[in-house]
Amino acid sequence: MYRLVFVGLLLGLFAQFFVAKILEEPYPAIMFPGFGQVPPAQPFPYPHERLHCWAYSLTDSVALTLDDLFAPFPETALYIPMRRKLKKISAIITPTTGTKEERALLLYLQERADPLVQGSVQRLDLAFYQYHAERNGAVRLVAITDQKRFVFN
Amino acid sequence: MTRYIRLIAGRLDHWIFEEYQVPPGALSLYRIIYAAFVLLVVGSPPFRWISNKPDIFFNPPTYSITNLFEGFPSVYFFWGLEVVIIILLVFLLFGFQTRWTSLLLALGLFTGFGWSYAYGKINHDTLLMALVPLVMGFSHWGAHFSLDQRNRTAPGRERAWPVALLALLLGFAMFTAGVPKLLSGWLDPATQAVQGHTIRQHYDFFADQFMTPWLITFDNPLFWEVLDYSAVLFEVGFLLAVVRQPLFRLFVALVVIFHLANCFMLNIDFSRNIALYLLFVYWPPLLKNFDRRVWPAIKNFVSGRFLVFSSVFFLLYYLLEVPPAFRAITLLLGWDSLTSGALIVTFACVFFGINYAKSLSSPGKVSDVS
Numbered sequence: 001m002y003r004l005v006f007v008g009l010l011l012g013l014f015a016q017f018f019v020a021k022i023l024e025e026p027y028p029a030i031m032f033p034g035f036g037q038v039p040p041a042q043p044f045p046y047p048h049e050r051l052h053c054w055a056y057s058l059t060d061s062v063a064l065t066l067d068d069l070f071a072p073f074p075e076t077a078l079y080i081p082m083r084r085k086l087k088k089i090s091a092i093i094t095p096t097t098g099t100k101e102e103r104a105l106l107l108y109l110q111e112r113a114d115p116l117v118q119g120s121v122q123r124l125d126l127a128f129y130q131y132h133a134e135r136n137g138a139v140r141l142v143a144i145t146d147q148k149r150f151v152f153n
Numbered sequence: 154m155t156r157y158i159r160l161i162a163g164r165l166d167h168w169i170f171e172e173y174q175v176p177p178g179a180l181s182l183y184r185i186i187y188a189a190f191v192l193l194v195v196g197s198p199p200f201r202w203i204s205n206k207p208d209i210f211f212n213p214p215t216y217s218i219t220n221l222f223e224g225f226p227s228v229y230f231f232w233g234l235e236v237v238i239i240i241l242l243v244f245l246l247f248g249f250q251t252r253w254t255s256l257l258l259a260l261g262l263f264t265g266f267g268w269s270y271a272y273g274k275i276n277h278d279t280l281l282m283a284l285v286p287l288v289m290g291f292s293h294w295g296a297h298f299s300l301d302q303r304n305r306t307a308p309g310r311e312r313a314w315p316v317a318l319l320a321l322l323l324g325f326a327m328f329t330a331g332v333p334k335l336l337s338g339w340l341d342p343a344t345q346a347v348q349g350h351t352i353r354q355h356y357d358f359f360a361d362q363f364m365t366p367w368l369i370t371f372d373n374p375l376f377w378e379v380l381d382y383s384a385v386l387f388e389v390g391f392l393l394a395v396v397r398q399p400l401f402r403l404f405v406a407l408v409v410i411f412h413l414a415n416c417f418m419l420n421i422d423f424s425r426n427i428a429l430y431l432l433f434v435y436w437p438p439l440l441k442n443f444d445r446r447v448w449p450a451i452k453n454f455v456s457g458r459f460l461v462f463s464s465v466f467f468l469l470y471y472l473l474e475v476p477p478a479f480r481a482i483t484l485l486l487g488w489d490s491l492t493s494g495a496l497i498v499t500f501a502c503v504f505f506g507i508n509y510a511k512s513l514s515s516p517g518k519v520s521d522v523s
Contacts, residue, residue, distance in 0.1 A: 002314060003165050006321070013325050021333070 172398050173316040179436035180289070180311040181248065181297035182443050187285055188246035190428050192467060194497060196477035197239050198279065200231040200265040203272075213271040225268065234265050239471050243464045245286065247455055248299020252308070255290030259283055277330075278422070281429045284322060288315045289432075298448060300455055319432060324395040327408070331388025339385050345377035347384065351418055360420035362491055368418055387411065398433075402512060405433045406505040413498045422494030427501045434505065435512035 191197060208224035241258040262283035292315035293308040301307040339346045351368050354360035394404040409430060412423040476484060483493040
């Protein structure tokens with residue numbers, strides 16, 4: 001019986017691993033130089049707006065209520081594709097479009113823009129966001145860009 | 154044909170039941186080391202933070218049970234979970250109702266980590282820690298140095314097959330880390346993946362400690378390509394090393410060095426994984442020293458009264474939000490959590506190196522206690 005369990009487990013592990021590999025969308029390869037498999041840029045509907053590359057840490061000390069988040073901010077359009085493992089979700093969020101939670105997220109991000117990062121990137125042809133839960137309690141929203149432009153500009 | 158089938162079956166039986174055999178008492182000592190490592194060094198994992206972010210961040214992985222829910226549970230759920238886990242860790246340390254304690258501890262850890270993954274990222278430094286009690290719960294690791302032994306409720310002798318199973322799972326986990334690298338061009342000499350990740354870590358995740366600030370300006374393709382090849386071959390080769398315990402022990406010693414390199418280069422802390430790696434050390438000298446020097450001094454403390462006292466102590470420790478002992482010391486020295494993790498991994502490198510050297514110089518079988 002033990003033999004059956006071990007062999008079955010090993011085969012099962014391989015099977016689920018390869019099924020997941022077949023089903024999942026390719027993750028952009030992070031290579032130097034260039035980021036070869038990054039998704040193609042999408043046309044942005046607000047050509048006069050500046051886009052910003054933002055990286056955030058949302059730590060435990062930040063109080064988040066919808067009242068805080070709906071404080072007045074300048075109108076800025078922000079393209080946030082949210083990538084799920086097997087399904088892509090894209091959203092163009094402005095202060096007047098998107099769901100209530102998405103608008104709240106937009107305003108929250110605007111308030112907490114890191115000025116140093118903001119100044120580093122003048123225009124973003126491509127934005128790919130993912131959010132990470134860090135072990136120490138920070139949730140980080142990160143923009144991964146075409147690193148060649150970002151690093152060497 | 155039948156002869157070959159019998160030969161393969163015999164080899165398989167040997168691998169499952171004998172290859173990873175350890176001296177009697179070793180797994181019980183490991184139980185104590187694991188529980189003490191989690192309680193006093195890396196700390197019982199925190200989960201309360203999961204509930205205090207907006208539900209817009211709720212994005213569980215496809216195969217997660219958290220997909221059954223619409224958002225994160227309340228903070229009280231995670232408070233309760235943390236309390237239960239601490240109590241179970243203390244029970245594990247004392248070896249009280251060891252099998253059920255182990256299984257419930259695994260359930261608690263998987264529950265908490267599962268919810269933390271519902272932000273969309275699976276943290277790979279936590280899974281292995283949770284696998285240990287799940288698998289070792291079946292190893293009779295409460296047979297010695299335990300309250301179960303004193304109460305005469307301890308099971309029979311320790312079993313080797315859970316150790317083989319954990320070796321297989323660890324080898325497979327490393328293999329699944331290496332294969333995507335192999336398939337996505339890490340071995341292509343025209344690009345350097347470790348260099349790309351180092352740059353990304355620095356600019357996107359503000360990794361700026363140890364060697365990272367210098368490495369982002371270091372542009373030697375041969376250096377980086379060697380790292381690419383090393384990472385892929387090492388991770389893929391881990392699964393092959395599972396077949397022989399001495400070879401696997403070498404890979405485990407090397408993986409600690411691998412984590413140290415990741416910490417210094419990419420500022421990524423995988424110190425929690427040490428909890429699993431400690432299972433695969435060479436046990437005879439450790440067991441001899443523990444049995445002759447440590448156990449006589451502490452065995453009188455393995456009692457129901459001290460179990461209750463320790464549970465209360467660790468719960469108060471936790472409720473007062475005192476960091477685990479090791480972390481408290483590094484905080485007093487003014488070091489951050491990454492430096493603390495780097496120190497843990499550094500100590501582990503030295504320990505595993507010395508232990509591995511001892512395994513090479515000792516004659517006889519691994520299971521002998523000299």
